[in-house]
Amino acid sequence: MSATHEVTNQVPPLVGHDPIAGDVALAEACVRHADAAALDSLAGLGRLAGSEQAQEWGRLANENPPRLRTHDRYGHRIDEIEFHPAWHELMRTAVENGLAGAPWAAGDDPHAHVRRAVGYVGWSQVEMGHGCPVTMTYAAVPALRRTPALAGRYEPGLTAREYQFGLAEPTGKRGLIAGMGMTEKQGGSDVRANTTRAVPQPDGSYLLTGHKWFTSAPMSDLFLVLAQLEEGVSCFVVPRVLPDGSRNVFHVQRLKDKLGDRSNASSEVEFDGTTGWLVGEPGRGVPAIIEMVNMTRLDCVLGSAGTVRAALTQAIHHARHRRAFGALLVDQPLMQNVLADLAVESEAATALGIRLAAAVDAGEAAFLRLAGAAAKFWVCKRTPGVVAEAMEVLGGNGYVEDSGLPRLYRQAPLNSIWEGSGNVIALDVLRAMGRSSDTLAAVSAEIELARGADARFDDAVKRLHAELGDADGLPFRARRIAGLLALCLQGSLLLRHAPEAVADAFCATRLGGDQGTVLGTMPAGTAVTSIVERAAITPV
Numbered sequence: 001m002s003a004t005h006e007v008t009n010q011v012p013p014l015v016g017h018d019p020i021a022g023d024v025a026l027a028e029a030c031v032r033h034a035d036a037a038a039l040d041s042l043a044g045l046g047r048l049a050g051s052e053q054a055q056e057w058g059r060l061a062n063e064n065p066p067r068l069r070t071h072d073r074y075g076h077r078i079d080e081i082e083f084h085p086a087w088h089e090l091m092r093t094a095v096e097n098g099l100a101g102a103p104w105a106a107g108d109d110p111h112a113h114v115r116r117a118v119g120y121v122g123w124s125q126v127e128m129g130h131g132c133p134v135t136m137t138y139a140a141v142p143a144l145r146r147t148p149a150l151a152g153r154y155e156p157g158l159t160a161r162e163y164q165f166g167l168a169e170p171t172g173k174r175g176l177i178a179g180m181g182m183t184e185k186q187g188g189s190d191v192r193a194n195t196t197r198a199v200p201q202p203d204g205s206y207l208l209t210g211h212k213w214f215t216s217a218p219m220s221d222l223f224l225v226l227a228q229l230e231e232g233v234s235c236f237v238v239p240r241v242l243p244d245g246s247r248n249v250f251h252v253q254r255l256k257d258k259l260g261d262r263s264n265a266s267s268e269v270e271f272d273g274t275t276g277w278l279v280g281e282p283g284r285g286v287p288a289i290i291e292m293v294n295m296t297r298l299d300c301v302l303g304s305a306g307t308v309r310a311a312l313t314q315a316i317h318h319a320r321h322r323r324a325f326g327a328l329l330v331d332q333p334l335m336q337n338v339l340a341d342l343a344v345e346s347e348a349a350t351a352l353g354i355r356l357a358a359a360v361d362a363g364e365a366a367f368l369r370l371a372g373a374a375a376k377f378w379v380c381k382r383t384p385g386v387v388a389e390a391m392e393v394l395g396g397n398g399y400v401e402d403s404g405l406p407r408l409y410r411q412a413p414l415n416s417i418w419e420g421s422g423n424v425i426a427l428d429v430l431r432a433m434g435r436s437s438d439t440l441a442a443v444s445a446e447i448e449l450a451r452g453a454d455a456r457f458d459d460a461v462k463r464l465h466a467e468l469g470d471a472d473g474l475p476f477r478a479r480r481i482a483g484l485l486a487l488c489l490q491g492s493l494l495l496r497h498a499p500e501a502v503a504d505a506f507c508a509t510r511l512g513g514d515q516g517t518v519l520g521t522m523p524a525g526t527a528v529t530s531i532v533e534r535a536a537i538t539p540v
């Protein structure tokens with residue numbers, strides 16, 4: 001074998017780290033909003049998330065995307081989805097570690113949702129696609145509780161810590177997965193335009209006829225679906241297998257060929273006399289499914305915080321090992337500016353996401369309604385730019401699939417698009433404030449906790465109140481308001497809980513305007529070294 005060259009200055013693989021306990025900002029948020037025991041209970045999951053094995057599952061699940069099998073060999077419709085075994089390992093791990101519906105059955109554990117949120121941020125860094133069904137299973141439970149008989153039927157399976165793949169009668173399964181069907185061809189944001197119809201049957205069930213243009217995770221056991229009754233849009237639970245063991249009509253027409261999220265199946269579905277049961281009141285489908293949507297929005301924030309964190313982890317790791325122009329990248333001032341800026345963004349996203357989860361534990365519905373929408377707008381919207389910048393830290397290697405950054409980059413815009421695209425969620429921030437004064441009061445109270453801690457923060461809060469006090473042209477300004485609200489919340493959290501270096505950098509750049517239009521433009525004097533050191537995750 002001819003030796004043409006020696007391989008030098010290449011970065012070692014990042015394995016053997018713990019993206020939960022090793023992430024100081026995430027671990028601190030866990031202890032702050034829950035306790036050390038919650039963090040300890042995630043030790044096994046954290047170590048697995050940083051292992052070569054889990055990273056390989058993530059790669060395999062994406063390189064071997066799901067396949068639709070509409071018919072069996074004899075021509076019978078089966079509408080089944082085939083997954084690579086790696087997908088099932090990811091799902092099994094998530095469900096067994098309580099990241100799906102388990103917190104709703106956690107009895108008197110006062111921190112069950114924070115614990116889950118911390119686990120979700122850490123584990124989703126392995127692979128984002130399977131987070132979709134995990135999230136929908138988590139989110140379906142509060143919506144189903146609108147009809148206790150249905151919750152009684154399905155909740156034990158949805159909250160179980162067992163993953164049992166395959167279509168079977170749901171009450172006989174050890175664990176269930178849920179999905180949702182709202183979006184139709186003619187509109188996703190405007191669900192009142194749904195054309196799927198439901199007809200009541202003498203036995204109390206309904207028959208649904210129509211289509212859904214996006215239904216992710218079609219292999220799930222049950223779905224919350226919107227359809228029209230005479231009273232208006234209503235919410236139904238549609239199981240894939242009926243109580244008598246026969247298959248419900250659930251025609252999966254095709255799987256979407258998506259930019260990213262490739263491990264996860266997203267489908268188009270036709271209903272033709274499909275059996276469902278009403279969730280909540282007739283004509284009150286939107287309030288019913290909003291219970292689910294609010295929780296999926298929480299996970300959009302957590303998933304985006306995880307995406308940002310995964311990209312940052314790779315960027316710091318690379319910069320700590322790669323040399324250019326005679327020095328490690330991490331020691332070069334301009335790279336320190338970039339890395340510290342990414343780290344501040346990551347800590348702000350994490351702090352806000354875990355604070356939202358604490359609101360679920362505490363039953364702070366008004367806070368969650370408004371802060372959740374604002375955070376969904378801001379954190380998800382920031383993610384693609386942050387991931388792109390982190391990718392560039394790795395230079396050309398970052399653009400190559402093996403680095404894992406391209407997968408993160410393809411996934412990055414998704415959380416902003418689904419569950420309320422940017423404009424829709426910004427308008428929803430206004431709606432949440434308009435419907436009840438409690439929401440703004442709850443969020444303002446949280447922001448006020450840091451009043452006086454920093455003049456730039458105080459000015460930003462004044463600007464927020466000025467924006468809110470001006471009733472003229474509110475919809476046109478909805479993005480400004482949603483973004484500023486989220487920034488004030490992040491500022492309040494960082495000023496109270498983060499080290500001074502992080503909070504100061506956040507206030508200077510995100511609130512005080514001392515920043516260019518790209519990342520890596522923090523002002524001179526920013527304590528970049530300590531910010532980057534705090535954010536580094538060292539393999540154990």
Ligand SMILES: Cc1cc2nc3c(=O)[nH]c(=O)nc-3n(C[C@H](O)[C@H](O)[C@H](O)COP(=O)(O)OP(=O)(O)OC[C@H]3O[C@@H](n4cnc5c(N)ncnc54)[C@H](O)[C@@H]3O)c2cc1C
Pocket residue numbers: 179180181182183186187188189190214215216217258261266414417418419420421422423424425427
């Ligand atoms: C990978 C993937 C998986 C998905 N999985 C599911 C699923 O499982 N179940 C499900 O039901 N749906 C699912 N969706 C659909 C998703 O929720 C919708 O695409 C989304 O809600 C937007 O709806 P739409 O595509 O019809 O866009 P539209 O509603 O047509 O909106 C288009 C654009 O217009 C903007 N807009 C809308 N109204 C206004 C307004 N009043 N003012 C200003 N701007 C406005 C929106 O913000 C958006 O940017 C999925 C989507 C993707 C990409």
